[in-house]
Amino acid sequence: MNDADADADTDTARLRAAARELVDVALTVQDAAAHATSALTGVALPHALPACGALLRATTNGRGLGWAFTGGGPLLTAAAKIGGMLGAESLSVRVLATSLRLRVAAVAIAHPELTGDPMLARLIDAAAADRDLEAVRALRALLKERGAVRALSQLAPVFGEVLALRALLDENPLNDATAWLIATGKGYATADPITGLSNRVIAVLDTGEGAARRVELSAAESALLCTRGSLLGFLGNISALGTTGRILIQSVEGPDGVIRHVLQAPGMRAGRPDGESPQDLLGAFSSAVLASSPYSRALAEAVADYGLPPEAELALVGHSAGGAAIMNLVQDAAFCARHTVTHVVAVGSPIDFKRPADRRTWVASVTNQHDIIPTLDGQGAGTCFDLHPDWYVVDYGDATHLFPLCHGIDHYRANLADDLPEARAVIDERLTPYRGRVVRSQAYLLFDRPPGPEGFPFLTVPTRSVAEGGVELPIRCHESRALTAYFAAHPAVAAGLLEGAGVGPAVQVAGRALVAVHVAANRCASAGAYAELQVGVVVPGPFRRRFPFVPDLLRAADLRRSGSFLVGTAVDAPVVRALGSRLWGGETYLTPLKIRLGRSAEVGADQILTLRGRLGPGLPLSDPGVVAYAREAGVVLRSCVRTRGPARLHAAPPLRLVVAPQSAHPLAGRLRELGLDGARPLLCLSTAVRQSLRDAAVPVPR
Template sequence: MIPSEHPAPCASPYAAGRRSGEHAGGCEHRHHDGDPARQEAAERTLRRAAAELAAIADRIRAISERTSATLTDPRMARRAAARPWSAAEAYTALLRAATHPRGLGFAFGGLPARLGGMVGLESLGRHVAVTSLRLRIAAVAVGHPELLTDPGTSRLIDAVTGDRDIATGTIMRAMIAERGASEAMSAVAPIAMEVLAARALLDENPFNDGAGWAIATGRQPDAEPLFGLATRAITRWDRGEGAAAPVAPPPGLAEHGGVLSFLGNVAVLGTDGRVLLQELDNGRYVVHAPGMGFGRPINDSPQDFVGAGRNAMLGDSPYVRALAKAIAAFGVPQGARVALVGHSEGGAAVMNLAQNPAFCARYHVTHVVAVGSPIDFKVCADPATWVASITNQHDIVPALDGVGTGGCFDLHPDWYVVDYTHPSHRFPQCHSIAVYLADLRDLLTDERRAIDTELSAYQGAVVRGQVYRLHDREAR
C-alpha cells in the first residue's frame, strides 16, 4: 500500500509523459510498430509498479532509520546496563537486521550510513529504489525503443544501475567522443533523471544520496544529484530586490492574442532581460516572460544560469520580484484577470508568481502557460488557475527540478500537459522557443487548438503594451 503522504502513481491513460495530467501529446511518441493500446497499457503497468516499489523503498528506509536510532538511543543503553543478558540478545537481533545481506543490508542512518556508502556497503532500501528507477527507464523505453537498441545508452543504463562506476564514466566519455556532447546528451535526455538518481544512490559519494532518494520517490530534491551540492549554495549568488525599467519595444510584436501570438512575442523579446506586458480590449492582461540568456549576463539581468536554477527549485528570485514590479508599473489594476506566459526560466518565474498568495490576492491569475519549464513541484495559490505545461522529452531543462520523462507520480492531475518528442531529438536546439513555437504550429495542432480554446478570453486586440528590461536591483 502506498503511504498517504507519498505522491499518487500515474493513473491517466496518457501517462507516457513526464507528468501524467489531463493530456500528453506527441508527434512521434507513439508511432513505432506495435498496438498503441497495448503500448499504453505496458507503460501504465511499469509506472505503477515503479511507484509502488518507490513507496516500499521509502518504507524500508524509514524502518532502517528507526532501527539505527534504536541502536544508538541512550535510553536503551541504560536499560542494557540494568539487564545486560537480555539487552545483548536484543542488540544482537537489531544488529543482525540492520547489517545482514538477507535483512535490511547496511541500514544505519547518519554518519555511519555515509561511511558505509563510501566503502560500498549495500542497503536493501537503495536497491529497491534503484529497481523502481529501472522500471521507470523501461516505461520510457516503451515509447523510446532506441534507448535499449542504441549500444551507448543501453550499456550506460546497465553500467549505472549495475553500480559500475568506472564503466559508467568510460561509456559516457566514449559517447561524447563519438557523437559530440550535444548528441550524447540528446540520446540520454529522456532518462537523464533516472540515470542520475540511480548513480546518486549507488555511488560512494554520501552527499548526493538525498537528491537520489528525492528523485526516486517523487519529491523535490534540495541538492543536485551529481555531486550533492545544495540548491541554496548554488543559488546564493542570485540576489537583489529586482527592478524593471520601461524600454522601447522591438518590432514584430503581435497585435492580437492566442498561444502562437504569445509565444511569438516571447521569441521576439529574446533573452537579454526584456519582458512584455499587454492589455487587451476586454480589460484582460497578458505577461510574457522569456527564458535564460546564455553567455555573460547582460545589464545585471536576472535571466541568467544561477537565476534559472533558483526559479526552478525555489519560490522567489530577483526575476520574480522584478516581474512583479513590471506588472505594477504597467498599471494592472487590483483584481484584474491576468494570463502568465513563459518559456524556460520565464515559465518557472511566472509559476512562482502564480503560487505567491500575496500576488494572487492582488491579481486574478486565470491562466499560466509554461513552455520547456521545470515547474513540477510548483502549486498555484488559486486552485482555479488553469495551467498548461508544454515539454519536449529530449529537452533536459524541464527535468532540472528532478522530474523527467520517466516520472511515475501524478503530481498535477488537473494540469493540461503536452509532453511530446520532436523528430530531431537534438538538445539544446529542441529547447529553443523557436522549435516549441514551430511544433505547436505544425505538429501539435490538436493541442494548440485545445489551449487556444481555453485562452479564448485572451484573443482580443491589444490596446496597450509596454516592454520592460529587468534588473537584479535598482540602479544606485
C-alpha cells in the same frame, strides 16, 4: 492508434505502475529501518542485550534491511556515512534502484533508441549496475563520438533516472538525499546528483530585489508582436523579444469586451552571468530551484508599474527560465492577493514542484521529452508520479532530438502549430477570455537591482547651454568606441607643423616623430550620435621640452601633460562641427566617417584615409582619455576628453593606414607629407565600450 501502439502504451503503464509500487515499498522499508535504528539507540543495557543484537543484525545484515542506519544520533549517522562510502547498500536503496530501472525500461518502449543504440545502452547499463569505471568510459566514448550536445539530447528522456541511479549506488553520501528526492518524487533536486553540492550554494549568488524599467521596442520588433491574443501569438511575442533581458505585458479586449492582461517572459539570456540581469545563467538556475528569485521579483515590479486596475485578470506565459519565474510569481500569496491570476502557461520549464498560491489558477505545462531543461528539477519523461492531476500537462516527443534546438521557443511554437493541434486547441480554448484585440503593449528591461540614473555617477556633472545648436556642454556620451593609433612620421615635417606652437618639440621614437590618429564612434551622446577623427603630432605639452612619454600616455586625461597637437579634425555631424572651435580649436572638416571596432578595426573617412586590420592581443588597462592641443589667435588651447571604461594596449598590431588616393583633402595631404600612407602603427589603444565627457577647450596660461 494501432494495436502495436496500444500494446506499447499498456506495457509502459504497467512498468510505471510497478515502479510506483516499488517507491512505496522503498519508503516503507526506510521507515522500518528508521524505527529499528531509533529503537537500537533506546535499548537499555545490559538487560536487553539479545534485543540489541537482533536490531543490530536487522540493520546491518544483507539478508535483512542491509546497511540501513538512518539517523540515530552522531555515532550511527557516521556509521551510515562510512558504510555508504564503502559501498554498503540497504534494502530500501536496492528497491528504489529497481524502481528507477523499471522507469528507464518504460521510457525505452516509447524511445527504442535508448536500448537500440549500443553506446547509450552501454552507459545506461553501467550506471544501473553501479560499475563506475565502465560508466565513465561509456560516457567518455559517447561524448567523444557524438559531442556533449548530441549525447545529452539522446539521454534526455532518462536523464533524471540515470542521475538518480548513479547517486543512489555510488559511494558518495552527500548526494543520497537528492537521489531519494528524484526517485520518490518528494521534491526538486536540492543538490547536484553527481557531487552532492547544494544547489543553494550556487543559487544564493543570484541576489537582488529585482527591478524593471520601461523600454521601447524597435519598429521591426513592434511589427512582429501579435495584434490578437492567442497561444501562438503570445509565444511569437516571446520569440520577437528574444533572450535580451526584456519581458512584455499586453492588454487584450476579450470576446466579452473586458480588458484582461498577459505577461510574457522569455528564457535565459545567452552569455556569462553579469550581475545585472535576472535572465542570466544564475537567474535561470535560481528561478528553477528556489521559490523566489530576482527574476520573479522583477516581474512583480513590472506588473506594478504597468498599473493593473483592481480585480483585473492576469495570465502568465513563459518559456524556459521565464516559465519557472512566472511559477515563482504565482506561488507568491501576496502577489495573488493583489492580482487575479487566472492562467499560467509554461513551455520547456522545470516547474514540477511549484504550486500556485490560488488553487483556481489553471496551469498548462508543455515539455519536449528530449529537452533537458524541464528535467533540471529531477522529473522527466520517466516519472511514475502524477504530480499534477489538476494541471494540463503535455509531455511529447518529436523527430528533433538535438538540444538546444528542441528547447528553442520557435521549435516549441512550431510543434504546437503543426504537431500538437489537439493540445494547442485545448490551451487556446482555456485562454478564450484572452483571445481578442490587443489594445496596449509595454516592454520592460529587467534588472537584479534597481539601476541608478543613466550615466551615474560619472556623467552626472553640471552642464551649460551654448548658442551653437542649443547643445549642452560638456557633451556626455553614454556609449562609445575608440581607437588611438601611434605612427612614426617624418621628423622634419612634424617640426614644421609645430613651429611656433608653444607646446614643445615632437616626441620622437628612434629618430622619428610620433603621430597619433584618434577615432571615436559616439553612439549615445547628449549632442546626438556622431563620429570623430583627429590627427595630431604627439608633444610633451607646454612648459616642457622632454617628458617620460609612455607613463604619461597612460595617466588619466585630466592629469596628463602630454597630448596631440592637432593637424586636423573631421566629424560627421554638422552640429558638432559648428562647435569645433569651442571644443578643440583648429580646423574641423565635415565628412562621412565609418568606424567599426572589435577584434579587428575598420575605419573609413571619405576622401581622407582608411585604417584596417586585426588588433591582436592587448594588455588590459583603464581608458586614459584624450588630450589635444591647438593654437588659435596666438593662444594655446588644451582640450580634454575624460573617459571611464576598460581599454587594451596593443603592441605593433597588424593594421595599415592608407591615404585616399589622389585626394585633394587637406588632411589627406598632411598625412602624405608625414609619410603615413601605407604605414603600420607602433602602438594602439582600443576601447570597446566607454563613457566620456568632452568639455570646451581652455587657454593654457602663459
